[in-house]
Amino acid sequence: MDFFNVVTVQEALERIYEKFEGYELGYEECQLSQALGRVLYEDIIAMEDVPGFDRSTVDGYAIKSSDSHGSSDFMPSFLELAGSVRMGESTDLSIKSGQAAYVPTGGMLPEGADCVAMIEYVQKVGESMLTLHRPAAPLENVIRKGDDIQNGQNVLKRGKTLRPQEIGVLAALGKPSVKLFKKPRIYIISTGDEVVDAKGPVLQGQIRDINGYALEALAVESGCIVSGRALVRDSLEELRAELDRALEISDIVLISGGSSVGERDYTEKAMNSYEGEGTFIHGIAIKPGKPTIVGKARGKAVFGLPGHPVSAMIVFNAIVKKLIKRMSESEAAENFITAIMDMNVHSSPGRTTYQMVRLHEADGEIFASPEFGKSGMISLLSRADGYVEIPDYLRRH
Amino acid sequence: MDFFNVVTVQEALERIYEKFEGYELGYEECQLSQALGRVLYEDIIAMEDVPGFDRSTVDGYAIKSSDSHGSSDFMPSFLELAGSVRMGESTDLSIKSGQAAYVPTGGMLPEGADCVAMIEYVQKVGESMLTLHRPAAPLENVIRKGDDIQNGQNVLKRGKTLRPQEIGVLAALGKPSVKLFKKPRIYIISTGDEVVDAKGPVLQGQIRDINGYALEALAVESGCIVSGRALVRDSLEELRAELDRALEISDIVLISGGSSVGERDYTEKAMNSYEGEGTFIHGIAIKPGKPTIVGKARGKAVFGLPGHPVSAMIVFNAIVKKLIKRMSESEAAENFITAIMDMNVHSSPGRTTYQMVRLHEADGEIFASPEFGKSGMISLLSRADGYVEIPDYLRRH
Structure with missing residues (x-):
């Protein structure tokens, strides 16, 4: 690795973005219940108003606000009870001046009414007469048709990562399924003659494969599917054969290990053994994680990550994850804290x-x-x- | 809802914790690849040292540091090459004063050596002689046996939420599977005559079920399994029947809706129709979300959440989520930002x-x-x- 070839983190990202500009993950149609944490492939345009009608936000009486002006405990307004609105149903009622209709919370406002007087400020006087003890302003205790979401509005944009509240928005709009970016498929290869799987025994001189498991977890956390995982000895043939399999079924391949000079050579040689691009980053000015190489093989991104778990994980977060987000045009912010x-x-x-x-x-x-x-x-x-x-x-x- | 019965958020949490003190979620044994984001049920005690041997962190020559003292370009030390350590293998080599052995990055330090001189500061002179041009301190470029994790150490504690780095730690210790708290099972019931499923058409006076989907997403995000979801009309019988089904297969039941007085009554009546505890919180001093009721039925937690989606989601985060974490003794911090x-x-x-x-x-x-x-x-x-x-x-x- 030539020191003069080392690029900054920013330069590395720019080169990587450029190489994979326009890479198409494609989309899949997903049930809303499966969409949490996924990235929208389509703009969501509201095809209706939410709510679809003027709604009361309280239990009370729908009235014309002008009928309530000046009313108080000393001088209540008298109103005729014209009927009741039933929950979940449309109403034919029409409120004229001097009239009121009972509306439950969430119920539809009848025509003619422009506000709802809370039940607390109304007294029933006989069968069909009410007294109102407080004035109500126009639109008081009412959510109007389209107040929440308007018909035609671009509510959610392509690239939006869906949190529970966006799932709620989609439910409100009656979208039982949505088009989502396919999850990037990541293949994880650990290399090294000294590396053995966590499941087996470890002999003197050997260490367990930490990177395979840790990178798998990072990939899943970043919204990817792990298309495969393998442990390969320090052999160009074996690594090349595994990389072949990986490129077939993945968008991104991670090869970790290769901290010694010989091992790094295998990784780079394997990446350069395909027609076309090959490696284009040979070292990143990052600590830890400098001996990172990045290439393109069969149109896919291949990262040669350091063997040290900490370094591999840092480079994943600083570099690989950024490409993952870029591929799905995701603008989800990183979690950070000021300290x-x-x-x-x-x-x-x-x-x-x-x-x-x-x-x-x-x-x-x-x-x-x-x-x-x-x-x-x-x-x-x-x-x-x-x-x-x-x-x-x-x-x- | 009696205003004088309203409790603060803190009081509500204390009462809820007290009522469900000792509630047993139980555990399940899980593959490491499936453990991300889950909560440890067991303390993890290291049964071995990590690394299991003194390891070189560079490509270089294992030597006795005392042999390097005073060496420089002008006055190099001369050392005899005693052999090479092979990657991933134990070594029988033993370094005596005046000797050196080649060790690749990650290779095992031979007996007798106490540091590794980087390859950059060593020159080969003939077949079996080296010159060393810089002094090396004891333990330089060496990770010692147990430096990372010591045998017998309590590395991870019960209640720890597993991030990728903890997955890495478990891999390092050779734990292909771990005991995890079972995911809390949450059943979500939306109520309201005006509520229809997001999949169907919506008529005038109706609204779509937002809470069912949004609360499901929140539950999944909080590490739960959604054991069921239902939409129930404003009928005590229907709600009671659904609650029966829910309590059978769940740890927590959420009933949302019921913003009007009549609806709230159904929820409370259904919760109180079981022998034993019934409702014990009737309103929380929280905005939005005041009309929240909490009860215990058949030993399970039942929450009556407000019908407004925003209120329901806020109460979920402020109250329900805290119980979920408490049940699995999780101390995972909330994400926050200073602004x-x-x-x-x-x-x-x-x-x-x-x-x-x-x-x-x-x-x-x-x-x-x-x-x-x-x-x-x-x-x-x-x-x-x-x-x-x-x-x-x-x-x-």
């Missing part, structure tokens, strides 16, 4: 540095304490609540 | 108020703007990035 670093930490010269931190609260402020540990320590990540990204240049805070 | 309100907003007197806000950035600061809308507007929630909780008393900021 005060309780110790000075600086970036490695020339490298965007990711410092693990732990959060704690004191005097109503949130503080972040750096968690230090040697490269590759998985327990370090688990102890941390998150990380701080320190840019590779000085920035005023 | 500056760009407008003064105060709580409703005596009620914890949830104000929807939208976030925006200006001059490097994050600001929150309140999003206003009438009660029950689902589009309001969708426009918002989140909400601010305003306590029901004055608090200094």
Whole structure:
């Protein structure tokens, strides 16, 4: 890896976006119950008003507001009870001046009425007469037709990640299914003669495959489908054969491992063994995670991630995840928190540095304490609540 | 609903926790690949050291650090090459003073060596002689046995929600499966004569069932299984029959709807029709969401949520979700962000108020703007990035 080929995180992202510009994940039609956390493929245009009629927000009496003006406990207005609106049904009632109709919460406002007087301020006098003890303003206690969503409105946009409230909006609009971006398919290959699966025993000199499981979890968390997972020894033939299988059924392939020079060579050679693009990033100015290579093979994105679990996971978050979101045009924001670093930490010269931190609260402020540990320590990540990204240049805070 | 029976959010939570103290969700054994986002039922005790041997973090030469002292380009140390460590294998090599052995990144440190000199600072001189041009300190470029995780250490605690990094830790420890709290089973019942399913047509006076879908999404997001969903008309018999079915197969039942007085009565009557506890909370000082009732039937938690989608969702987050977490002893933190309100907003007197806000950035600061809308507007929630909780008393900021 040539030091002079190392690019910044921003440059890396720009090159990657450019190479996969227009990559089509395609869409699938999904039931609303399965759509949580997925990304909309289509703009959602309301085909109706929500609500579809003027609705009362209280139990009360629909009236003409002008009939209530000046009414008080000392001078109540007298109104004739013209009928009742039944819940969930349309009403033929029409309110004229001097009349009122009972409406339950959520019930339809009858024609002629422009507000609802709360039941608390009305007294029944005999069978069909009411006294009203407070004035009501026009539209008081009423949600009008289309107040929530208007017919023709572009309510949700392509690229929107669906939270429970968007699921609610789609239900309100009567969309039992929606077009969603297909989940990106990620194939995860761990390499290394020393790596064995977590399920088996571990001999002296061997370590368990952490990256396979951790990257799988990150991929799922990022909204992907894991199309396959494999553990490959340090052999160009084996790696090439696995990559063949992976490219067939995936949008993105992650090859992790290869921290020693020989191993890195295999990864790069395998990525360059296809006609066309091959590798186009050879090292990223990121700490941890510098020995990251990125290429294009058979039109798919292939990442050569560092073998150290912490580095692999950081590069996933800083680089791979961004491509995943880009592919589905998702603008979902990252979760972040504002905290005060309780110790000075600086970036490695020339490298965007990711410092693990732990959060704690004191005097109503949130503080972040750096968690230090040697490269590759998985327990370090688990102890941390998150990380701080320190840019590779000085920035005023 | 008697105003004097209304309890604060904190009181409501305390009563609910007390009523369901010791409720047993039970556990299930799960494959590591399926464990993301789930809650650990067991403490995880390391049964081995990670790594299981002293490991090199670089490509280089394992030496005794004392042999390197004082070495420089002008005065290199001369060392005899005693052999090579092969990746993924144990080594019988033993390093004596004056000797060195090649070790790849991740390779096992041979006996006798206490550090690794990076390949960059070593030159080969003939077949079996090296010159070393820099001193190396003890333990330099070495991760020691147990440095990451120590045998016997309680690495993860019961109640921990598993993020990708914890999945990595479990893989490192060779745990292909773990005991997890069973997902709480939630049954969601929407009530109301005016409510129709999102799939069907909507007539004048009717509205679509938003709560069923939105609460389902919230439940799934909170780590639950939705054991069933139903739409019930305003009838005590129908509601009672549905509640019977729900209690059979669920840990928590949500009944939403019932904003009008009559509807609320049905919900409360149905909840109180079982022997034993019945309702124990009749209104919560929360805005929106005051007309919330909570009860216990057949040992299960039953919530009567407001019919307005926004209110129902807020009460879910403020109350129901807390019980869900409590049941699995989860201490996972809520996502929050520190922002500056760009407008003064105060709580409703005596009620914890949830104000929807939208976030925006200006001059490097994050600001929150309140999003206003009438009660029950689902589009309001969708426009918002989140909400601010305003306590029901004055608090200094």
